[in-house]
Amino acid sequence: MSSHEGVDHDVPLLELRGVRAAYGRIEVLHGVDLAVPEGAVVALLGPNGAGKTTTLNVCAGLMEPTQGSVYLAGRRINGAAPDQLARLGVCTIPEGRGVFPNLTVRENLSMMTFSGRSLPEVEAVAYERFPRLAERRSQLAGTMSGGEQQMLAMARGLATDPALLLLDELSMGLAPLIVEELYAIVAQIAATGVSILVVEQFARTVLGVADYAAIMASGRIVQVGTPADLEAELSSAYLGG
Amino acid sequence: MLAVLAQTGAGALENFLTFTVFGVVLASVYFIAASGLVVTYTTTGIFNFAHGAVGMLGAFAYWQLHVRWELPALLSALIVLGVLAPLFGFVLERVMRGLEGVSTVTKVVVSIGLLFALIKLAPIIWDPKGSYSVPAFFGTDKVDIFGAGVTYHQLITIGVAAVVALALRWILFGTRAGVSMRAVVDNRSLAQLTGTRPARVSMMSWSLGSMLAALSGILIAERLGLEATALTFLVVNAYAAAVVGRLSSLTLTALGAVILGLAQAYTQGYLQENPSWMPENWSLLAIRGVIPVLMLFAALLLMPNAPLRTQGIQRSREIVGRPTWRLAAIGSVVLVAITAVVALVVSDADVLTIGMGLCFAIVMLSLVPLTGYGGQISLAQMTFAGFGAYAVATWFDGSVLGIVAAILLAGAVGAIVALPALRLSGIYLALATLAFAFFTEKFIFNQRALFPTTAKPVRRLELPFVDLSSDRTYLVFLAVMFVLAGLLVVWLRLSPFGRRLQAMKDSPAACATLGMNLTRTKLQVFALSAGIAGFGGALMAGLQRAADTNQFTALQNLPILLMAVVGGLTMVSGALAGGLFLASFTLVPRWIPDFDVLGTTSRALVEDLFALLPGLLGITLGRNPNGAVAQIGAALRERKERAALDPAERTSRLPVDPVADLESAGVDRPFTDEDVELLDRVLAIDEAEVAAGVTA
Numbered sequence: 052m053s054s055h056e057g058v059d060h061d062v063p064l065l066e067l068r069g070v071r072a073a074y075g076r077i078e079v080l081h082g083v084d085l086a087v088p089e090g091a092v093v094a095l096l097g098p099n100g101a102g103k104t105t106t107l108n109v110c111a112g113l114m115e116p117t118q119g120s121v122y123l124a125g126r127r128i129n130g131a132a133p134d135q136l137a138r139l140g141v142c143t144i145p146e147g148r149g150v151f152p153n154l155t156v157r158e159n160l161s162m163m164t165f166s167g168r169s170l171p172e173v174e175a176v177a178y179e180r181f182p183r184l185a186e187r188r189s190q191l192a193g194t195m196s197g198g199e200q201q202m203l204a205m206a207r208g209l210a211t212d213p214a215l216l217l218l219d220e221l222s223m224g225l226a227p228l229i230v231e232e233l234y235a236i237v238a239q240i241a242a243t244g245v246s247i248l249v250v251e252q253f254a255r256t257v258l259g260v261a262d263y264a265a266i267m268a269s270g271r272i273v274q275v276g277t278p279a280d281l282e283a284e285l286s287s288a289y290l291g292g
Numbered sequence: 293m294l295a296v297l298a299q300t301g302a303g304a305l306e307n308f309l310t311f312t313v314f315g316v317v318l319a320s321v322y323f324i325a326a327s328g329l330v331v332t333y334t335t336t337g338i339f340n341f342a343h344g345a346v347g348m349l350g351a352f353a354y355w356q357l358h359v360r361w362e363l364p365a366l367l368s369a370l371i372v373l374g375v376l377a378p379l380f381g382f383v384l385e386r387v388m389r390g391l392e393g394v395s396t397v398t399k400v401v402v403s404i405g406l407l408f409a410l411i412k413l414a415p416i417i418w419d420p421k422g423s424y425s426v427p428a429f430f431g432t433d434k435v436d437i438f439g440a441g442v443t444y445h446q447l448i449t450i451g452v453a454a455v456v457a458l459a460l461r462w463i464l465f466g467t468r469a470g471v472s473m474r475a476v477v478d479n480r481s482l483a484q485l486t487g488t489r490p491a492r493v494s495m496m497s498w499s500l501g502s503m504l505a506a507l508s509g510i511l512i513a514e515r516l517g518l519e520a521t522a523l524t525f526l527v528v529n530a531y532a533a534a535v536v537g538r539l540s541s542l543t544l545t546a547l548g549a550v551i552l553g554l555a556q557a558y559t560q561g562y563l564q565e566n567p568s569w570m571p572e573n574w575s576l577l578a579i580r581g582v583i584p585v586l587m588l589f590a591a592l593l594l595m596p597n598a599p600l601r602t603q604g605i606q607r608s609r610e611i612v613g614r615p616t617w618r619l620a621a622i623g624s625v626v627l628v629a630i631t632a633v634v635a636l637v638v639s640d641a642d643v644l645t646i647g648m649g650l651c652f653a654i655v656m657l658s659l660v661p662l663t664g665y666g667g668q669i670s671l672a673q674m675t676f677a678g679f680g681a682y683a684v685a686t687w688f689d690g691s692v693l694g695i696v697a698a699i700l701l702a703g704a705v706g707a708i709v710a711l712p713a714l715r716l717s718g719i720y721l722a723l724a725t726l727a728f729a730f731f732t733e734k735f736i737f738n739q740r741a742l743f744p745t746t747a748k749p750v751r752r753l754e755l756p757f758v759d760l761s762s763d764r765t766y767l768v769f770l771a772v773m774f775v776l777a778g779l780l781v782v783w784l785r786l787s788p789f790g791r792r793l794q795a796m797k798d799s800p801a802a803c804a805t806l807g808m809n810l811t812r813t814k815l816q817v818f819a820l821s822a823g824i825a826g827f828g829g830a831l832m833a834g835l836q837r838a839a840d841t842n843q844f845t846a847l848q849n850l851p852i853l854l855m856a857v858v859g860g861l862t863m864v865s866g867a868l869a870g871g872l873f874l875a876s877f878t879l880v881p882r883w884i885p886d887f888d889v890l891g892t893t894s895r896a897l898v899e900d901l902f903a904l905l906p907g908l909l910g911i912t913l914g915r916n917p918n919g920a921v922a923q924i925g926a927a928l929r930e931r932k933e934r935a936a937l938d939p940a941e942r943t944s945r946l947p948v949d950p951v952a953d954l955e956s957a958g959v960d961r962p963f964t965d966e967d968v969e970l971l972d973r974v975l976a977i978d979e980a981e982v983a984a985g986v987t988a
Contacts, residue, residue, distance in 0.1 A: 113481055133484035143485045151478040158471045165487030207486065 062125050064089045064215055064246040065110060069119035072102075072109050079105050081270040082119065087215070092237070092247040094257045094278070097267035103250040104146055106267070107219050110248065111143035112136040123215070138165065142213035146220045149204035152193025156184055159192050159203055166211040177206035180236065198229040205233060208240050216240060218249040222256065234260050258282060309440035311561035312554065317446045319553025320453030321512045325530035326537070326545045327460055328504025333539045334464075335473040335497035338388050339719045341403040343505050344527030345410035346384075348520055350377055350506025351513035352414055355424050365429060369510060377506040381499030387911055388498070389491070396718040397669055398915060401857045404671075405910020407524070408850045412903040414520035424518035426510075449511045456504065460542055463500075473497050521847065525730075529584035531723060535591040539719075548591065556583045573741035581734045585727040592724045593712050615782045615864065623865060624775040631771035635764040643763045645879050646872075647835045650770040653871025654828030656856035657774070657864065660781050662821035664861035665790055667797030668814060669718070671849045672709065672725040675732045676702040676822040677829025678844025681750070682742060684830040685839035690751035695830050702826020703819045710818035714811050717800075729846035737841040747840040750833040766835060773831055777824055778864040784820075793817055854910035860919020869921050873909075877902040 063086035072080040080102050087093045095103050108114040109121060112133040121128050123139065133143070143149075151159050163173050178185035181202045187195060192203055201221065208216050218237065222230040238260045241247055251257040258264060258278035266274040266281060274281065329343045340346075353376050357368035387406060391399050418424065428445035435442055464470040475483045476493045484490060508527055516526060529552070536548025559580050566575045579586075631650075635643060655677050662668050680698035688694035713724040737743055752760050753769075760766045784790045792813050795803050800810055833839040855874045860866025881898040889897060916923055 111485060113484075132489075133481065134487050134489050137485055137487035145482060145485065149482055149485070151475045151482065153478045154471065154475060158465075158474070161468055161471050162475050162483070162486045162488070164468060 062089065063087055063122075064124055065248060066122040067106070067110070067119065068122070070106070070109055070116045070121060071118040072105055072114055072116050074105075078117070079270050080109070080116070083109075083267075083270070083272055085265055085272055085275075087246050087248050088263075089246055090241075090244050091262040092241045092249065092260055094254070094261035094264040095248060095250045095267060096254045096257070096264055096281075097252070099252065101267040102270040103252075103267050104219055107143070107217050107248065107250050111141060111145075111217055113143075140166075140212070140214035141217065142208050142211055142215070143217040144204050144208060144219065144221070146223065148197065148200040149207070150192040150200050152191065154192060155189050156192055156195075156203060157188045160184075160206065160210070163207050163210045166213075168210060168212075173206075173210040176210045177203075180209055181206060197225055198232075201225060201229070201233060205236055208245075209236075213245055216245050216247045216249075218247065220250060220252065222251060230256055254282075306439050307561065309438055311557045313437070313440050313442050313446060314561070315554035315557030316550070317449050317553070318556055319550045320449045321508050322530040322533045322552055323453050323546050323549035324456050324504055324511065325508035325527045326533035326549055327456060327542055328501040328508070329530065329534045330537055330539055330542060330545055331460065331464070331473075331504065332497050332501035333534075335477055336388065336494050337477055338391060338399050338403060339539065339723075340384070340388075340406075340501065341400065342384075342406035342410055343501065344524040344530075345407045345414075346377075346380060346502050347505040347509030347512075347527040348414060348523040349380070349410060349509070350502075351426065351509035351518055351523055352418055352424075352520075353506070354510045354513065355426050355518055356418075359424070359426065365427075372506055372510065373503050377502040378499035380506075381502040382495055384498040384502060385491070385495045389494070390915070394915070395667070396722075397663055397667070397857070397861070400669055400719065400722050401854060401910050401914035404850050405854050405907045405912075405914050407907070408854060408910065409904050409907025411520050411524055411847075412900075412907060416900045416903075418518070418520075420520070426513040426518065428514045445511075445514055452507065452511065456507070457542065457546060464542075469493075469496060532584045532588035532591055535588055535595075535720070535723065538595070548587075552584055552587055555587065556580075559583055571741070573744075574739050578735045578738045582731050585730040585734075588727040589712075589724060589731070592716060592720055592727070595716065595720060615785055617782070617786075620779060620782045620864070624779065627775060627868070628768065628771045632768050635767045640763065641882065642879060643767050644835065645875050645882075647763065647767045647770050648832065648878075649872045649875025650767070650774050651828050651832035651835060651871070652852065652855070652874045653868045654774055654777050654831060655825045655852055656859065656867040656870045657777050657781060658821040658824035658828065659853065659856045659861055660864060660867055661784055661790070661793060661824075662817055663856075664863070664866075665785060665793040665797065666814070666817045668817065669722040670725045670818075670821065671722050671846075671853060672729040672732075673821070673825045674829075674844050674848040674852050675729040675846070676706055676825035677832065678732065678737060678839075678841065679705050679822075680826025680829030681833035681839035681844065682737075682748070683826070684833050685748040685750045690754045692753065692755070695753065695827065698826045698830035699823045700826075702829065703823030706822020706825075707815060707819040709822075710815050714814050714818075726846065726849070729849050733841075733845045737844065743839070743841050746842055747838040750837050750839050752834045752837060760834075763835075770831060770835065773827075774868065777827060778868070781824075781864050789813075789816070851906040854906045854914060858909045858913045858920055860921045860923075862918065863921055866919040866921045869919075874906065877905055 065087040067083050067085045070080055070083040071078060083102070083106055085095070085106070095106060097103050105114065109116055112128070112131050112135065115130050123136070123141065128136065137143070151162065154162070157174070160173050160177055161170050164170050183199060184203055184206065187199065192200060195203070221233050221237070225233070234256050237247065237249065241260065249257055249261070261278050264276065264278050264281045265272050325343065325347060329340060332338065332340050332343070350372055354368050354372045357363045357371055358365050363371070388402065391402060428443060429448050430444035433444050435444070435447065464474065472483065472488045472493050473496065475486070476488060476490050480490055505527065508530070509523060512526060513523065516523060530549070533545050533548035533552050536551070537543070537545030563577065563580055566577055570576050634646060638646065655673050658673050658676070659670065662670055680702045683698035683701040684694040687697045709725065709728050713721055716724055752766065754760070758765065758769070760769055792803070792808060795808070796810060796813055804810055829844070832843070851874055855870040856867060859868070859870030859873060881895055881902055884895050884898045886893050886895045913920055918926070
């Protein structure tokens with residue numbers, strides 16, 4: 052673990068151990084072990100149905116594991132409510148658009164004030180990075196384009212000073228240019244020392260940002276390594292090889 | 293009161309002003325009530341049918357404090373609004389918790405259960421024989437505004453409405469708490485991810501809603517007096533205003549309230565005599581009482597089409613099992629046999645009650661194809677049954693044709709109601725059918741031309757080989773009729789039509805893309821369902837030898853839906869169970885030995901308790917969308933399955949993966965150095981290990 056510079060690996064910020072999770076009677080995670088070292092960007096890759104989003108939901112507190120443990124900075128957080136975790140500094144941006152469609156942009160931003168920043172401060176941070184949002188401040192978020200909505204969602208990652216950012220399928224349904232722009236922001240957030248776990252089905256862009264990558268298939272982590280190590284292996288994982 | 297004003301008022305202008313003031317006051321009360329409804333709906337996604345009942349309880353509580361215990365008016369109002377109503381909001385939140393994401397039917401049933409329970413609760417606490425009048429604020433003092441006398445109470449009412457409007461606007465749009473309330477509706481889990489505690493937010497909005505309901509109840513009680521049902525349904529009138537606001541816009545809700553209040557005031561003021569153009573024994577005067585429901589219906593018709601859901605299928609916990617002919621045949625024989633035995637042993641009064649239960653069961657059966665299979669809600673089945681009862685009472689004097697006429701009339705009425713309501717779904721359809729039920733009760737069934745007396749005599753059916761004049765024979769006949777209707781429903785489920793219904797419920801969008809005509813299917817199932825209900829109504833009228841309009845009031849629709857859902861809407865046996873449950877609430881208290889207890893009699897006590905039961909069961913068991921019968925069946929099946937399993941496998945129903953990971957050893961213990969090592973290994977960029985991990 053010592054080969055990667057600038058990353059402190061002593062206590063992982065987020066750690067999953069033997070996590071099993073089920074939807075009703077159908078188990079979809081069969082013992083997931085994964086760690087996000089402090090300050091690192093970990094990409095969780097894998098084909099459709101591998102259990103990536105479920106893993107992320109478990110980390111965010113949206114699902115409780117049926118077995119195994121989730122640790123946040125060494126504290127076991129099984130069963131913690133998502134809002135508790137949010138207050139502890141876990142910022143989750145769910146699949147699709149993490150915005151409230153029937154609230155205006157400004158009201159969406161006001162929902163980000165729970166972490167202690169005032170609305171003007173949140174607005175300043177958001178508008179500085181995404182000037183387009185400033186133009187649309189009194190527009191309903193649901194009426195904006197997909198890219199703009201994702202920017203608004205990402206603003207939460209910037210404005211709430213999280214310790215851990217959980218990103219799910221950032222690229223879904225967006226044009227490649229916008230995806231690149233969004234990942235530039237991910238890199239920017241990562242540079243401030245935030246640990247990030249990012250789930251992606253399409254790997255190329257995210258591998259440019261990640262320190263480590265894990266490949267998931269059929270509810271398990273099948274491989275962990277640096278992006279360079281994994282790039283070669285990726286196609287076999289996707290093709291079920 | 294207005295009638296008196298109209299007769300003694302000096303001039304037309306003064307009358308007009310007086311009516312207008314009255315209209316504005318009514319509008320104010322409607323706005324306060326409707327805004328509470330809108331607040332809870334927009335923030336919890338639940339249309340609270342019990343909102344009116346909360347207002348009613350608020351008014352009673354105010355009376356208790358102010359009149360009975362002689363506290364000052366302001367203090368009493370403050371206690372009700374500041375303490376009791378918010379507390380009740382907490383209770384509501386507990387009752388409604390866990391309803392997000394369930395089907396609309398379940399939400400409707402829980403809040404209707406609450407409505408029904410509260411309506412029955414009030415007379416238990418406050419004896420309906422007592423007289424309850426609430427004095428106006430500042431008595432009858434008046435100020436003169438443009439020649440019209442306006443009481444201080446009226447002025448206060450108008451002022452309070454204005455304050456409520458401004459305050460709500462500020463709370464919902466100007467405060468973080470208000471934005472959170474709206475955010476939770478938009479996306480509950482996302483709201484949690486932004487640190488919002490949904491339970492706390494729901495609690496706030498339920499408290500706010502209860503306060504507004506109670507406020508409207510207190511303000512109107514002065515005029516209306518305290519009577520549980522009337523007061524409850526007065527607030528229900530406010531639904532019309534809320535629907536004008538599409539249950540979301542407070543501004544449009546205010547507009548709706550003003551139109552509603554004025555329309556009601558002017559019709560009450562100016563429509564004093566039955567117009568001469570009305571045919572004999574028809575009266576237009578009754579229309580004064582149904583202005584709000586007419587407006588509700590009109591507002592619903594003007595709603596834009598609801599877009600078909602395209603995002604995936606509706607998640608639902610409902611499981612509709614396919615019935616089998618074998619089971620249906622066994623059930624039919626058993627039901628008729630048991631009924632025959634019961635008919636021989638029970639008392640005369642019990643025969644009638646059990647017979648009523650079977651009639652209720654047939655009416656509930658009409659909900660199986662409509663709601664259970666098709667996913668459409670109706671709160672007017674008992675009203676359709678009323679049309680059936682009217683038909684047998686009016687035509688073909690005891691002939692089978694009378695029953696046929698009942699089915700056809702009810703079916704036709706069902707189709708007529710369905711036509712405009714077809715575009716609606718979910719909560720709006722429930723409201724539209726409830727509006728129709730009220731309209732029928734207050735306007736149609738009130739016409740002397742149709743029902744010269746409230747109970748119109750009916751000649752019991754005459755069949756060639758069986759004499760149905762004995763109640764006991766008729767009871768067995770009812771069981772046979774239930775079986776016939778039940779078999780029809782089973783056949784329906786197994787037919788292509790049943791498949792279409794099920795598909796329509798699962799995904800209207802998918803059906804539309806498959807070229808299915810949703811409108812025609814809905815129309816057919818509505819007419820069919822109303823026809824079955826009419827059949828039940830006709831048999832009920834035959835049982836009692838009278839078509840009694842009191843049995844087909846709008847309120848009677850509520851226990852029917854509640855108990856049908858408790859029994860299980862997706863199965864014929866569920867409808868039977870629901871009907872018999874409902875009858876048992878009359879039956880069981882009769883069997884209780886009568887003695888004095890707690891200042892009343894044991895029987896009265898049990899009767900009170902049983903009156904609450906449909907509501908309470910709706911709140912609790914109504915949550916299970918599959919109903920009691922299905923639940924019992926599932927539990928039995930599970931037992932059987934588990935018994936058949938190898939004892940070693942009984943502990944867990946989850947598929948257990950045979951390969952346990954080494955890494956999962958560290959579960960549930962503090963973090964140690966070995967774990968770090970383990971972690972290092974997991975995250976290690978050691979080529980050999982990684983390769984080993986993949987091949988393993």
